[in-house]
Every structure is written in C-alpha cells, then in structure tokens.
Amino acid sequence: MTNSLSRRSFLIQSAAAGTSAALARSTFGAAKRVRVHNPKSPAGAAGQIWIGGDLQVNRIGFGTAELGGAQGWVSPSDAAARRAVLRRAVDLGVNFIDTADIYGPAVAEQMIHDALYPYPSDLVIATKGGQIRPGALSAGSLDGRPEHLREACEGSLKRLQLEQIALYQMHWPDPNVPYEDSIGELAKLQQEGKIRHIGVCNVGEALLAKARSVATVVSVENHYNIVSEQSDDIIALCEREHMAFIPWSPLARRGQGNAAADLRLAGLQALAQERHIDMPQAALAWLLARSPVMLPIPGTVRVDHLEDDIAAAKVRFTKKEMAQIG
Ligand SMILES: NC(=O)c1ccc[n+]([C@@H]2O[C@H](COP(=O)([O-])OP(=O)(O)OC[C@H]3O[C@@H](n4cnc5c(N)ncnc54)[C@H](OP(=O)(O)O)[C@@H]3O)[C@@H](O)[C@H]2O)c1
Numbered sequence: 448m449t450n451s452l453s454r455r456s457f458l459i460q461s462a463a464a465g466t467s468a469a470l471a472r473s474t475f476g477a478a479k480r481v482r483v484h485n486p487k488s489p490a491g492a493a494g495q496i497w498i499g500g501d502l503q504v505n506r507i508g509f510g511t512a513e514l515g516g517a518q519g520w521v522s523p524s525d526a527a528a529r530r531a532v533l534r535r536a537v538d539l540g541v542n543f544i545d546t547a548d549i550y551g552p553a554v555a556e557q558m559i560h561d562a563l564y565p566y567p568s569d570l571v572i573a574t575k576g577g578q579i580r581p582g583a584l585s586a587g588s589l590d591g592r593p594e595h596l597r598e599a600c601e602g603s604l605k606r607l608q609l610e611q612i613a614l615y616q617m618h619w620p621d622p623n624v625p626y627e628d629s630i631g632e633l634a635k636l637q638q639e640g641k642i643r644h645i646g647v648c649n650v651g652e653a654l655l656a657k658a659r660s661v662a663t664v665v666s667v668e669n670h671y672n673i674v675s676e677q678s679d680d681i682i683a684l685c686e687r688e689h690m691a692f693i694p695w696s697p698l699a700r701r702g703q704g705n706a707a708a709d710l711r712l713a714g715l716q717a718l719a720q721e722r723h724i725d726m727p728q729a730a731l732a733w734l735l736a737r738s739p740v741m742l743p744i745p746g747t748v749r750v751d752h753l754e755d756d757i758a759a760a761k762v763r764f765t766k767k768e769m770a771q772i773g
Pocket of ligand 1 (some may be wrong): 508509511512513545546618629649668669694695696697698699700727728742745746747748749751752753755756
C-alpha cells in the first residue's frame with residue numbers, strides 16, 4: 448500500500464487537507480495553489496516545479512547548512528554577511544530555501560527569520576528534524592522518536608515565526624525508532640495544520656515505501672550529484688509519482704574516487720570548458736538536465752558564489768551533451 452490513491456491515505460489526505468487548509472489561510476492564503484512570483488527571475492530560468500501539487504518553486508533553491516556555522520555561534524559581522532546572502536538569493540528569484548533545526552544548531556533558521564521576515568508570500572521554507580548532533584553522523588546523532596520530532600517542529604515554528612511549515616522533512620531515518628512511527632508523527636502534525644507538506648531525506652526505496660504507507664510524501668532529499676548516482680531508482684519513482692527530488696551536495700565538491708565517477712567528472716569538465724562555464728555551474732546544469740523533478744539546493748556563505756550558482760539556471764545541456772558525459 449504505497450500510493451495516496453489508497454482509500455486510507457486518501458482519508459488521511461482529505462483530513463489533513465481539511466484542517467491544514469484552515470490554517471494554510473494564515474500562511475499561504477486559502478489552500479489554493481501558490482505560484483512563483485517571478486518565473487522570469489534568474490532562478491526562474493531553471494523552470495518551475497510544484498511541491499505537493501500546490502506550492503510552485505523555481506527549480507534552483509538555496510541550502511543553508513553553511514550559514515549556521517558548526518559551533519552554534521556566528522560572529523555578528525559574518526551573521527550580517529550571511530543575512531545579505533539570503534536576501535540576495537530571494538532577489539535573484541530563489542523561493543525554495545532548505546534548512547534544518549540542527550544547522551548551527553538553530554542558527555540557520557533564526558538567520559532566515561532575521562533576514563527575510565515577513566516572508567515573500569511565495570517563499571517555501573523547507574526545514575528538518577531528527578538529527579540532534581551537527582556534523583558527521585555518529586551514535587547518538589539521531590532522534591526519530593515522535594515526541595522529539597514534535598518538539599523539534601514546534602521549535603522550528605517558533606524560530607521561523609510561522610504557524611505552518613510549508614515542507615517539513617525527516618532528516619535521517621533513526622535505526623532505533625520504527626520509521627512509520629517517526630513519519631506517523633509528522634502526519635499528525637500535518638493534521639493539526641503545523642506542517643503543510645511532508646518530505647523525507649536519506650532514504651532508499653524500502654524506507655520511502657514505509658513513509659508513504661503512513662503519509663503523503665511530496666519530496667525526497669538524498670545525496671546526489673554527477674559523481675554519486677546512488678538514487679537513480681528514487682528519481683525514477685519521483686518522476687512517476689510527481690514528487691520533487693532534492694539533491695544535497697549538488698556541487699560534487701568531494702570526488703567519489705571510483706573510475707566511472709571520475710570519467711563522468713572529466714566529461715563534465717571538458718563540456719564546462721567548451722561552454723565557458725565553471726564547474727559549480729556545470730554540476731548544477733547537469734542536475735537540471737538529468738530530470739524535470741530535480742530541485743538542486745547549492746549552499747554558500749558568499750554572494751559572489753551565490754550569483755555564480757544561480758546563473759547556472761539558464762545553462763541548458765542538450766541530450767547529446769548529457770550522453771557525451773555518460
Ligand atoms: N538532508 C541532508 O542530510 C543534507 C546533508 C547535507 C546538505 N544538505 C543540504 O544541501 C545543501 C547543499 O549541500 P552542501 O552544502 O553539502 O554542498 P554544496 O552545496 O554542493 O557545496 C557547498 C560548498 O561549495 C562551495 N561553493 C558554493 N558555490 C560555489 C561556487 N560558485 N564556487 C566555488 N565554491 C562554491 C561553498 O563554499 P563557500 O561558502 O565558500 O561558497 C561550500 O563549501 C546544504 O546547504 C543543506 O541545505 C542536506
């Protein structure tokens with residue numbers, strides 16, 4: 448039982464839709480579809496995609512893991528510079544911002560609020576809960592217990608000063624908690640109107656199916672780029688089911704060290720030279736051409752790098768060029 452066509456999830460959906468519609472009015476106006484304000488913007492050049500069928504976003508977003516810093520503290524001057532990056536992203540037409548309560552921790556969400564509140568009415572903020580220690584995963588880094596996810600969601604609503612989070616994502620599956628219990632709690636928060644749409648991260652097909660057995664999942668955020676192609680099956684499923692696929696670490700800054708990946712990277716480097724673009728732009732253009740459900744979220748603390756990344760939105764790789772890269 449995996450698809451929202453099933454009677455039970457249809458009931459969940461309509462119940463959630465009923466309740467969240469009431470509250471949605473406060474966040475996004477009556478639960479109508481919200482279109483991108485400026486599809487002609489630099490970010491709009493990448494085209495648009497619908498999140499959950501009712502929130503339209505330009506297909507190049509912005510990731511905020513870097514903004515939060517690692518020690519939970521950012522100097523006032525750095526904080527000011529990073530707020531300027533957020534405002535510049537919105538000026539360039541970015542209306543999808545990926546964040547998490549653990550970025551900082553709690554710093555990136557607060558920074559998004561301080562830089563952008565009151566938010567443009569088409570801005571989709573996608574946050575996450577379930578990781579409780581920043582950085583590389585280790586024992587004790589995750590907490591997928593329903594009570595923790597509820598607390599985490601409430602904390603994000605408060606920091607972002609929102610009544611409803613447009614897209615709330617389960618950060619990582621917690622091996623110590625049945626995944627259905629974690630996602631089940633997000634479905635309850637959705638029924639209460641605190642979450643509009645539910646997304647999952649770092650999943651394979653089996654866990655995605657478990658999540659979809661208890662809630663309507665509208666997006667998957669996995670590690671994916673030109674050198675790490677572990678999610679091709681998930682992307683195919685997202686295309687079939689009209690879900691968004693959000694590749695994290697889209698710029699492929701860290702090689703994978705396998706021959707096939709290095710060959711693809713070399714192919715991309717050659718094409719980037721031919722097209723007079725740099726590698727971050729080529730990596731993003733490759734993702735945008737790879738699938739129409741792709742929603743890359745490059746991250747940076749620098750305005751010049753942001754402008755460089757967003758400029759990739761207008762780069763089109765042909766089918767022949769994509770085949771050339773392999
Ligand atoms: N769901 C998850 O588990 C998960 C895990 C990791 C990340 N994420 C999300 O994915 C987002 C992006 O992933 P990521 O930060 O790992 O990797 P990324 O966006 O692929 O790369 C970010 C790095 O690239 C640099 N950079 C960005 N644009 C550049 C440019 N034009 N030229 C040169 N360097 C450039 C940044 O440095 P500067 O700041 O110096 O520009 C930063 O070090 C994160 O912000 C976060 O929102 C999610």
